Amino acid sequence: MPQQTGPVDPATHPAADPAADPNGRPRGRGMLRAAGVTVALGAALFLAGTIGLSPLNQDPGTAKDERPGASSPHGSIDALRADLRRLPENPVGWAQLGMAYVQQGRTSADPALYAKAESALRRSLKVQPRDNYQAETGMGALAAARHDFASALIWARKATAANPSNAAAQGVLADAYTQLGRYEESYRAVQRMTDLRPDTSSLARASYTWELRGDLPRARALMKRALDDAASPPDQAFARLHLATLAQETGDARTALREASAGLRGAKDDAPLLEARARAHAALGHDRQAVADYTAAVAIVPLPQYVLGLGELQQSLGRNAQARTQYAVLRAQEQVRRATGAPADTDAILFEADHGDTASAVTMGRDAIKARPFIAVQDAYAWALHRAGRDAEALPYADRALSLGTRSALYHYHRAMIHDELGDTSAAREDLKQALAVDPHFHPLHAPRARTTLDRILGRSEGAS
Structure with missing residues (x-):
């Protein structure tokens, strides 16, 4: 998406499932270290909520748990409910149903499904x-989907204490630690998950470890292994999505377009892949195709990141009326969020900072960072403070957003503009150069401003000399 907040998190895609293969087959067993990559050097950073649909009770070396309900079709809510009508006292079945509702809630952007998920999980x-x-793993994933990462950590610890060898529970634990800014602990959970089950989901987390540390070649190598291991079309689409994202983050829009298009051949209505292809088209100047893909993604599921991406692309093309339509949708979504008391996500903070009320953006960012001190939130809060004219306060947060070595053009651009306002043109120049080197088309509105600001600073430096 144009309003990119750093690496796209693999675990937000429906296929990011650290549980077993949907048909009960064990995943590939090639060890992570066999690829010459040691996750121990990384810090895994994930957003949880899309894990462990079926069967939650499968551990490494176990092809299938034979208890009733354990082998229900992956994500098939109707089948799970039918099983539970026959066996209403089956705790595994209720846990699977709860996780299926969590998954459906995330992919449909319908938070009402989370109430159904909680009911099923508590029944279990x-x-x-x-x-x-x-059920404890499911409750952790549900809490993470609601952005209550402190509760997610509590449930994940319970699940891993009850069964330390379950990979899905380790995935929830890693994701909770990540969003709470406890990166070393997150890394250890990812390593355990990968040791237990080196499959698409754990390899994706390993890839993300290196991505956030700025080592994109290692990240790509692991994601290609994840693609090779993918046993289902959703897994394959997920791996293609992340390979497209990795390409986009190095300014290689053509490879990003190729990977996203390959993924869409097997999953034509995959909204994340449509968004990835839209970003690639936009970077290549294919405006019509970019708008079409964004529009399709929004029609499938109107997630704020897709709506914001479409709105800012339309604004960059001078289509202000169309942009205002998308921004109106975002404002309506924000009213719903505030009414429910849900925490603000980074897209909401950045939208308010760039297109709304900066004081509200600061409040949203301050509240978000208390509950979720992840690097993306650090960056969003820094930008909100900058837009409110509070650059001295903003700089430490911008520094923290880049403290892991993440190659994010947007983060560098944000910090550059903060440095510029503080009069540190040397630091601003270096961050602007880095932003444009990472991806010269990182944002339809900010990338042109980055080039203009860098030209101004270089002109000022040349004049001074």
């Missing part, structure tokens, strides 16, 4: 109060 815990790591 009522049937089996102790050592129910399936």
Whole structure:
């Protein structure tokens, strides 16, 4: 998306599932270190909520758990409910149903499904109060989907204590630690997950470890392994999505377009892939195709990042009326968020900072960072403070956003503009150069401003000499 906040998190895609293959087959067993990459050097940073649909009770070396309900079709809510009508006291079945609702809630952007998920998961815990790591894993994923990462951590710890060898529980634990800014602990959970089950989901997390540390060649190598391991069309689409994102983050829009298009051949209605292809088209100057892909993604699921991406692309093309239509949708979504008391995400903070009320953006960012001190939130809060004219306060947060070595053009641009306002043109120049070197088309509105600002600074420096 144009309003990119750094690396796109693999775990936000429906296929980012650290549980078993949907048909009960064990995943590939090639060890992570065999690729010459040691996750121990990384810090895994993930957004949780899309893990462990079926079967939650499968551990490494176990092809299938034979208890009733354990082998229900992946994500098939109707089948799970039918099983539970026959066996209403099956805790595994209730846990699977809860996770299926979590998954559906994330892919449909319908938070009402989370209430159904919680009901099913609590029913599982009522049937089996102790050592129910399936339901505990599900409750952790549900809390993460609601952006309550402190609760997600509590549930993930319970699940891993009940069953330390379950990869799905380790994935939830890693994701919670990541969003809470506890990166070393997150890394250890990712390493355990990968050791337990080196499959598409764990390899994706390993890839993300290196991506956020700025080592994109290693990140690509692991994501290609994830693609090779992908046993289903959703897994393949997920891997293609992330390979497209990695290409985009190095300014290679043609490779990004090729990977996104390949993924869409097997999943034509995949909204994340449509967004990835839209970004690639926009970077290549294919405006019509970019608008079409963004519009299709929004029609499938109106996530704020897609709506914002479409609105800012339209604005960059001078189509202000169309842009205002998208911004109106975002404002309506923000009213719903505030009414429900849900925490603001980075897209909402950045939208308010760039297109709304900067004081509100600062408040949203301050509240978000208390609950979720992840680097993307650090960057969004820094930008909100900058837009409110509070650059001295903003700089430490901008520094933290880049503290892991993440190659994010947007983060560097944000910090550059903060440095510029503070009169540090040397630091601003270096950040602007870095932003444009990473991706010269990182944002339809900010990338042109980055070039204009850099030209001004270079002109000022040449004049001074």
